[in-house]
Amino acid sequence: TGAFVLAAAGVLDGRRATTHWAHTDDLAARHPRIEVDPDILYVEDGNVLTSAGKAAGMDLCLHLVGADHGAAVAAELARRLLVPARRAGGQAQYVAAPTSADAADAFADLLAWAGARLDAPLTVPDLARRMNMSTRNLTRRFTATTGTTPLRWLHTQRIHRAQELLETTDDSVELIATRTGMGTATTLRRHFHNALGVPPDTYRRTFRSRA
Numbered sequence: 001t002g003a004f005v006l007a008a009a010g011v012l013d014g015r016r017a018t019t020h021w022a023h024t025d026d027l028a029a030r031h032p033r034i035e036v037d038p039d040i041l042y043v044e045d046g047n048v049l050t051s052a053g054k055a056a057g058m059d060l061c062l063h064l065v066g067a068d069h070g071a072a073v074a075a076e077l078a079r080r081l082l083v084p085a086r087r088a089g090g091q092a093q094y095v096a097a098p099t100s101a102d103a104a105d106a107f108a109d110l111l112a113w114a115g116a117r118l119d120a121p122l123t124v125p126d127l128a129r130r131m132n133m134s135t136r137n138l139t140r141r142f143t144a145t146t147g148t149t150p151l152r153w154l155h156t157q158r159i160h161r162a163q164e165l166l167e168t169t170d171d172s173v174e175l176i177a178t179r180t181g182m183g184t185a186t187t188l189r190r191h192f193h194n195a196l197g198v199p200p201d202t203y204r205r206t207f208r209s210r211a
Helices: 002-008 021-030 054-069 071-080 101-106 108-115 124-130 135-146 150-168 173-179 185-196 200-210
Strands: 042-045 048-051
Touching: 002 021, 002 048, 042 054, 048 054, 054 071, 071 150, 108 124, 108 150, 124 135, 124 150, 135 150, 150 173, 150 185, 150 200, 173 185, 173 200, 185 200
Parallel strands: none
Antiparallel strands: 042 048
């Protein structure tokens, strides 16, 4: 993978990096000066970025678009490319079954409907009722189509909406928690930090300092 080229050139020495899980042991054995993380999608260490594979490379690209142009632009790009909304780099690697555009389209209305109601306390049973499916059937088909579970998708969309509101409004963290369905500022801060590694206030300051 490309990480091996960077490693051979010494670019990754003393840095964190990742590659596809099938090759992380080899990378670590060949280049012991690299801190290889075998479990995550991508790593941003200063100005050097590595990803876990082709799909994770797309996540990394969406991360860069989001950093430069905001969460809303990154989310729109993901929709146009028919790929899941950008996943945080720290999310565990997994292999999603390939799906067709027709399969993705089957859930397009549901995703749009839920995305417009993130301030509501939506649950997986709510999504199942919307699709006239059992919760179990929805979860199975949704996961096969999108590569993530309905619950994780809802959670990710709420984090992305919080990013967008932090970038584009002066709303308080308390109000953003309400507008994203997180309920309380404490809950938002915990989930936001777990997903992105920084609290909401720090994210807002960092984003605006780049603008």
